[in-house]
Amino acid sequence: MHNLKDSHLESYVAKFNGETPSLVLDVDVVEKNLIRAQAYMASHGIQMRPHIKTHKSIIFAKRQIELGAVGITCQKLGEAEVMADAGISDILVSFPIVGSLKIARLMALARRAYMSVAVDSEEVAAAISKAAHEHKVDLSLLVECDTGGERCGVQSPDAAAQLALKITKMPSVLFKGIMTYPPKGQVQNTAAFLSQAISAMRALGVEPKVISVGGTPDMYRAHELRLTEQGVIHEHRPGTYLFSDRYMVHHNVGGINECALRILATVVSRPTSNRAMIDAGSKTFSSDLMGFSDYGIILEYPDARIEKLSEEHGHVDVSACNKKPIIGEILTIIPNHACAVTNLSDRFLTTSSGNFSNSINVDARGKVT
Amino acid sequence: MHNLKDSHLESYVAKFNGETPSLVLDVDVVEKNLIRAQAYMASHGIQMRPHIKTHKSIIFAKRQIELGAVGITCQKLGEAEVMADAGISDILVSFPIVGSLKIARLMALARRAYMSVAVDSEEVAAAISKAAHEHKVDLSLLVECDTGGERCGVQSPDAAAQLALKITKMPSVLFKGIMTYPPKGQVQNTAAFLSQAISAMRALGVEPKVISVGGTPDMYRAHELRLTEQGVIHEHRPGTYLFSDRYMVHHNVGGINECALRILATVVSRPTSNRAMIDAGSKTFSSDLMGFSDYGIILEYPDARIEKLSEEHGHVDVSACNKKPIIGEILTIIPNHACAVTNLSDRFLTTSSGNFSNSINVDARGKVT
Numbered sequence: 001m002h003n004l005k006d007s008h009l010e011s012y013v014a015k016f017n018g019e020t021p022s023l024v025l026d027v028d029v030v031e032k033n034l035i036r037a038q039a040y041m042a043s044h045g046i047q048m049r050p051h052i053k054t055h056k057s058i059i060f061a062k063r064q065i066e067l068g069a070v071g072i073t074c075q076k077l078g079e080a081e082v083m084a085d086a087g088i089s090d091i092l093v094s095f096p097i098v099g100s101l102k103i104a105r106l107m108a109l110a111r112r113a114y115m116s117v118a119v120d121s122e123e124v125a126a127a128i129s130k131a132a133h134e135h136k137v138d139l140s141l142l143v144e145c146d147t148g149g150e151r152c153g154v155q156s157p158d159a160a161a162q163l164a165l166k167i168t169k170m171p172s173v174l175f176k177g178i179m180t181y182p183p184k185g186q187v188q189n190t191a192a193f194l195s196q197a198i199s200a201m202r203a204l205g206v207e208p209k210v211i212s213v214g215g216t217p218d219m220y221r222a223h224e225l226r227l228t229e230q231g232v233i234h235e236h237r238p239g240t241y242l243f244s245d246r247y248m249v250h251h252n253v254g255g256i257n258e259c260a261l262r263i264l265a266t267v268v269s270r271p272t273s274n275r276a277m278i279d280a281g282s283k284t285f286s287s288d289l290m291g292f293s294d295y296g297i298i299l300e301y302p303d304a305r306i307e308k309l310s311e312e313h314g315h316v317d318v319s320a321c322n323k324k325p326i327i328g329e330i331l332t333i334i335p336n337h338a339c340a341v342t343n344l345s346d347r348f349l350t351t352s353s354g355n356f357s358n359s360i361n362v363d364a365r366g367k368v369t
Numbered sequence: 370m371h372n373l374k375d376s377h378l379e380s381y382v383a384k385f386n387g388e389t390p391s392l393v394l395d396v397d398v399v400e401k402n403l404i405r406a407q408a409y410m411a412s413h414g415i416q417m418r419p420h421i422k423t424h425k426s427i428i429f430a431k432r433q434i435e436l437g438a439v440g441i442t443c444q445k446l447g448e449a450e451v452m453a454d455a456g457i458s459d460i461l462v463s464f465p466i467v468g469s470l471k472i473a474r475l476m477a478l479a480r481r482a483y484m485s486v487a488v489d490s491e492e493v494a495a496a497i498s499k500a501a502h503e504h505k506v507d508l509s510l511l512v513e514c515d516t517g518g519e520r521c522g523v524q525s526p527d528a529a530a531q532l533a534l535k536i537t538k539m540p541s542v543l544f545k546g547i548m549t550y551p552p553k554g555q556v557q558n559t560a561a562f563l564s565q566a567i568s569a570m571r572a573l574g575v576e577p578k579v580i581s582v583g584g585t586p587d588m589y590r591a592h593e594l595r596l597t598e599q600g601v602i603h604e605h606r607p608g609t610y611l612f613s614d615r616y617m618v619h620h621n622v623g624g625i626n627e628c629a630l631r632i633l634a635t636v637v638s639r640p641t642s643n644r645a646m647i648d649a650g651s652k653t654f655s656s657d658l659m660g661f662s663d664y665g666i667i668l669e670y671p672d673a674r675i676e677k678l679s680e681e682h683g684h685v686d687v688s689a690c691n692k693k694p695i696i697g698e699i700l701t702i703i704p705n706h707a708c709a710v711t712n713l714s715d716r717f718l719t720t721s722s723g724n725f726s727n728s729i730n731v732d733a734r735g736k737v738t
Contacts, residue, residue, distance in 0.1 A: 096637040268465040287656040
């Protein structure tokens with residue numbers, strides 16, 4: 001059991017005069033998380049290109065840039081459009097862009113922002129190159145490598161080098177480097193793959209400028225990759241680090257005090273002595289288990305388990321609690337997966353110095369295309 | 370393996386000229402599903418009060434009323450407000466209303482619509498009664514019974530009768546009857562509980578007018594409950610029936626041809642011979658497994674398995690497929706759980722007679738308060 005002592009907790013619920021379920025974001029904690037990450041990366045010469053999928057909010061993207069990020073990462077063009085509209089000028093889309101309508105949107109983006117895109121096949125790269133040539137725009141491409149995450153990506157360092165070489169011969173696209181979303185806890189294997197890919201590219205006369213990795217769980221081990229020593233720019237794309245969540249606490253990225261995002265929910269029914277029902281279900285928490293067997297940590301009742309979610313009900317087993325919650329009581333819950341929670345909501349309520357301050361819109365909520 | 374032959378399939382993808390992922394709704398199938406359900410209920414003298422959580426769209430709520438529904442069911446006040454604004458005049462909120470701000474919203478709703486609310490505790494009922502009295506409005510209350518679903522609800526027929534009796538003594542609220550969300554497949558147990566509750570109430574001199582049950586999986590067994598024979602109005606609150614989904618096919622509510630909601634997704638990467646990556650992940654499908662071990666049925670590749678979801682990627686195991694999908698191919702997927710999918714999206718694209726027609730907004734998306 002993690003230490004659940006939380007210095008901000010009491011002020012939240014006592015001062016809360018809104019409705020539940022609500023997403024409450026402690027912006028002081030967000031700021032500390034942002035500064036800690038930026039300072040760590042800067043101290044190791046690693047460039048930050050945070051993934052905005054976690055916050056989907058213009059205000060945080062701008063703050064990340066202000067603190068020193070070279071640009072942002074988006075998963076979908078719809079997110080990139082929201083951010084480009086807000087004036088963010090350097091955007092990596094770490095997802096294959098497939099289909100003529102999507103390529104047309106990418107071209108429109110490339111006219112108003114410096115766009116990079118991850119590719120893992122010659123055909124996707126060629127289609128982007130052809131469109132860029134026709135539209136007289138330039139884009140940068142990164143070769144996505146599957147370093148064990150088993151998502152997209154070429155399967156070997158040699159395949160990465162071959163694709164890089166092909167890109168260098170395509171018009172209107174610049175080969176920028178390598179992008180990977182590495183598997184958790186496999187820092188040495190990732191380093192080996194990336195080193196071999198750099199070598200294989202150099203053997204073909206192709207120079208990767210940037211090696212871009214991601215993922216909050218291992219972000220504070222990024223210096224172990226030693227990519228800058230290999231003469232490349234090492235770039236990192238963490239997403240969840242600014243909000244944190246139960247999964248990140250489990251992976252020791254920070255403690256409960258570093259969890260900026262909390263869900264406030266109300267106990268609406270106590271049908272049995274061991275069951276409490278709250279007014280937040282899978283339409284608030286998402287159904288993401290992330291390897292856990294329940295759906296969040298209730299700070300006021302650490303021995304309670306959110307054992308099941310209906311769409312709008314949370315089923316809480318309070319059998320292990322000495323003191324048990326009553327109807328009307330508001331609970332503060334650290335969700336399993338911050339990114340999924342954000343994407344279900346239109347806004348966050350914010351607190352600062354323990355007071356409710358304002359709200360922040362989830363500007364790119366639901367931008368899946 | 371269910372029969373995956375789908376008469377509408379080819380026309381969808383061949384005529385689709387939008388972007389993926391998209392939710393595509395065959396409104397002809399929706400209409401058939403609506404008519405079938407209404408006709409079944411009417412033939413057994415059961416009143417329909419469909420749950421709008423599945424579609425969250427004004428146009429479908431109005432159509433449900435037009436076809437004969439006596440009113441609608443909402444889980445949250447935010448949904449009820451959207452529907453009342455659209456002119457729906459008879460709304461049951463099947464969720465305990467707790468907290469002064471929520472009660473104030475309920476009072477405002479009661480001024481412009483006939484509102485019923487489910488309650489399972491004296492304190493929640495008394496708070497509503499007190500407010501209704503102060504605001505000079507009338508509301509109807511139903512006693513929620515836990516007939517085995519283990520969500521909210523009083524635990525025994527006697528407890529239901531005791532709460533009903535207390536409500537009859539409270540000002541400005543009318544005791545209307547019993548509401549339950551019964552456990553799947555337990556029709557006889559549910560009937561026994563409800564019959565006992567009716568008898569217990571009558572023994573106390575309290576007459577329940579309406580017995581309201583819900584759930585699509587057992588909806589076509591509703592006549593087995595024989596509640597009308599007990600001199601009460603039998604009301605049903607199915608939600609998913611108009612769209613259907615993989616879970617309902619599994620429970621034999623209908624076949625694949627009755628699944629009106631499909632997700633179109635594009636193959637964006639083929640990293641290995643056995644892996645295809647699609648551009649729809651948990652931010653499109655939700656992470657709801659609903660007892661399955663994967664995330665949907667791909668109609669074009671019934672042997673493929675969507676084995677894992679990242680937030681924006683679907684990981685598809687195509688090892689069992691003879692013919693395998695290629696990059697750029699668009700796939701038609703029946704999701705596990707329609708309600709969760711709807712709530713992630715702002716709109717549906719619609720088809721009629723095999724042609725893409727229009728779009729329909731998810732008006733009450735994200736209304737969790």
